Amino acid sequence: MNTRDTLKINEKGHLEIGGADCTTLAKQFGTPLYVFDEAYIRRMMRIYQDTIDREYGGNGLVLYASKAFSCEAIYAIAKQEKIGVDVVSGGELYTAMQAGFPAEKITMHGNNKLPREISYALDCGVGTIVLDEYSEADLLDAEAGKRGMIQNVLIRVNPGVEAHTHAYVQTATPDSKFGFSTQSGAAAEFTKYVLGKCNLRLMGYHCHIGSQIFEKQSFVLAVQKNIAFMAEMKKSLGFETRVLNMGGGFGIWYTDEDAKISVEGYREYLQALLEAVRAGCAAQGLSLPFINIEPGRSIVGEAGITLYTVGAIKEIPGIRKYLAIDGGMFDNPRYALYQSKYTAVLANRACDAPTEIVALAGKCCESGDLIGTQFNLPKANLGDIVAVLSTGAYNYSMASNYNRNFIPAAVLVKDGKAEYIVKPQTYEDLVRNDVIPARLK
Numbered sequence: 001m002n003t004r005d006t007l008k009i010n011e012k013g014h015l016e017i018g019g020a021d022c023t024t025l026a027k028q029f030g031t032p033l034y035v036f037d038e039a040y041i042r043r044m045m046r047i048y049q050d051t052i053d054r055e056y057g058g059n060g061l062v063l064y065a066s067k068a069f070s071c072e073a074i075y076a077i078a079k080q081e082k083i084g085v086d087v088v089s090g091g092e093l094y095t096a097m098q099a100g101f102p103a104e105k106i107t108m109h110g111n112n113k114l115p116r117e118i119s120y121a122l123d124c125g126v127g128t129i130v131l132d133e134y135s136e137a138d139l140l141d142a143e144a145g146k147r148g149m150i151q152n153v154l155i156r157v158n159p160g161v162e163a164h165t166h167a168y169v170q171t172a173t174p175d176s177k178f179g180f181s182t183q184s185g186a187a188a189e190f191t192k193y194v195l196g197k198c199n200l201r202l203m204g205y206h207c208h209i210g211s212q213i214f215e216k217q218s219f220v221l222a223v224q225k226n227i228a229f230m231a232e233m234k235k236s237l238g239f240e241t242r243v244l245n246m247g248g249g250f251g252i253w254y255t256d257e258d259a260k261i262s263v264e265g266y267r268e269y270l271q272a273l274l275e276a277v278r279a280g281c282a283a284q285g286l287s288l289p290f291i292n293i294e295p296g297r298s299i300v301g302e303a304g305i306t307l308y309t310v311g312a313i314k315e316i317p318g319i320r321k322y323l324a325i326d327g328g329m330f331d332n333p334r335y336a337l338y339q340s341k342y343t344a345v346l347a348n349r350a351c352d353a354p355t356e357i358v359a360l361a362g363k364c365c366e367s368g369d370l371i372g373t374q375f376n377l378p379k380a381n382l383g384d385i386v387a388v389l390s391t392g393a394y395n396y397s398m399a400s401n402y403n404r405n406f407i408p409a410a411v412l413v414k415d416g417k418a419e420y421i422v423k424p425q426t427y428e429d430l431v432r433n434d435v436i437p438a439r440l441k
């Protein structure tokens with residue numbers, strides 16, 4: 001199990017998260033259910049900002065990457081913790097605004113921001129917009145001009161760092177839909193272009209090299225490459241970078257194949273990154289930029305678990321045993337997408353020793369609807385509560401109503417007490433936007 005005091009086994013042999021007994025949560029709120037430990041989320045937000053404050057003179061801001069888990073409550077927590085957020089769509093921005101999040105602390109991303117998203121971001125007064133295309137720079141410049149505004153922007157660059165992670169979550173390899181290559185001359189060309197826009201104020205650069213990365217060296221290398229590029233831009237265009245946003249990507253524990261980084265361990269990742277910024281800028285004679293980082297997974301991933309009930313058990317002799325749960329790819333599509341691995345526990349019998357390897361099958365009409373095939377569990381019975389761990393990131397935010405299943409509710413636990421942060425869906429929710437044209441009636 002993870003190591004951060006989020007999860008415990010209590011005297012009844014039940015799994016606890018944030019001091020709440022998971023079997024009680026399952027009874028009270030039903031399953032499937034996403035459960036988040038508020039203390040863990042806050043601790044992770046703080047460790048990053050505290051590192052910037054202590055080690056970099058406070059000259060930077062953590063932006064929680066809200067794509068990992070977006071709902072009003074998470075923006076409310078980020079607001080209380082006085083950090084910023086990044087958003088990647090009009091929908092995430094709207095959710096943040098509904099939560100009263102300060103727009104000036106929002107950075108907006110997207111490799112194809114829609115005209116309506118650009119207008120909405122300007123109307124909200126979003127602090128920074130990260131540009132990823134020429135047409136977007138044209139549109140943003142025109143829209144900012146219409147409003148008599150000058151919008152702060154960053155350019156998304158691709159420093160060409162291959163982080164050791166799944167191909168689908170690598171974002172800074174030569175073949176990527178994101179960013180402008182610093183090596184090919186594309187980023188330099190685009191810098192010149194953006195500097196020519198009257199209503200855009202270029203503040204610097206953004207990169208995000210991928211997700212679920214454990215090697216500090218990948219981040220250090222990305223910093224070094226960015227700084228070399230920043231020096232080149234200063235020399236060739238006289239452009240001095242004021243903001244460097246290094247994206248997210250810090251890895252988390254899903255199974256014992258992953259490193260277990262302590263909360264303090266994440267501080268060390270950021271220290272290494274900040275040290276590389278300081279050393280690189282000193283070597284190149286650059287002033288230190290304001291730093292942003294955008295951790296998502298490492299803030300909410302291990303803070304969350306999903307509870308399910310075992311509803312059917314099917315053993316195919318000599319092949320596999322399936323435990324069918326009341327969730328599936330509609331609440332966690334990550335196995336279907338990336339063959340992601342997870343750890344599961346029987347929450348009502350957490351002390352029982354594992355005896356068999358089983359697959360957790362979802363209830364969708366897809367053979368590939370699995371949460372995984374290699375869960376080491378005690379022999380399960382119908383009605384047992386399965387807790388899948390480290391599901392706080394990219395589960396709820398990637399969920400769908402496939403097969404018209406409900407996206408599960410989410411609760412936030414603090415000091416053993418749970419409250420809804422996302423209410424359960426109803427059948428009415430599923431048909432809310434459906435229309436039967438008159439000719440079909």
Ligand SMILES: Cc1ncc(COP(=O)(O)O)c(C=O)c1O
Nearest residue numbers: 065208211248249294295296297
């Ligand atoms: C631009 C950007 N920033 C931050 C993140 C967050 O990454 P992670 O959740 O791995 O920290 C992502 C993830 O895809 C991203 O694309």
